[in-house]
Amino acid sequence: GAGVSQSPSNKVTEKGKDVELRCDPISGHTALYWYRQSLGQGLEFLIYFQGNSAPDKSGLPSDRFSAERTGGSVSTLTIQRTQQEDSAVYLCASSLGAGLTGANVLTFGAGSRLTVL
């Protein structure tokens, strides 16, 4: 697609429920990132996918968080047993591919705003 597409744009859920957030990166972009931004805070790295390589999960805050990327394109971030502190904007970004000169510019989606009641 023309840009990074994320859904849903807004999600309100009850504490303890599971949520799934979806990211569709720019066509041809091999690198995909998930970040989290709490209100008034900076970006917090969560996870990174590059092609068929094992993902870098070093930023996932707990084992309630997981992500997958099927077919090297669409990615889903799953949060199990949501807690109020999970409330944030979840941003997905993609790039042509890390390590390529001039190719490591991130383009962000509009984000998924998660509110846990």
Next chain:
Amino acid sequence: RKEVEQDPGPFNVPEGATVAFNCTYSNSASQSFFWYRQDCRKEPKLLMSVYSSGNEDGRFTAQLNRASQYISLLIRDSKLSDSATYLCVVNPRYNFNKFYFGSGTKLNVKP
């Protein structure tokens, strides 16, 4: 110590003013540098990459000082529409996966 540090501001300037932000980074092996702009409740958007020789895009000038490990952004003739948070981003040579984001500098341009 944080990888990337920025003055959070806010910088409150009148229209037409020139304003400059600095951003320091801790790892001398950093390779690529960027300034992103983030409007309230919006996603970050690339403003400009920062090249070793410095680069200019209209009213915006970015500079890199490797010796002192900082990058700067200069905005001339500020417009109301420049009001936003400006994020400094650093990408290290040793790990192309990683992008280290500063917490942002808030700019308010007043009429």
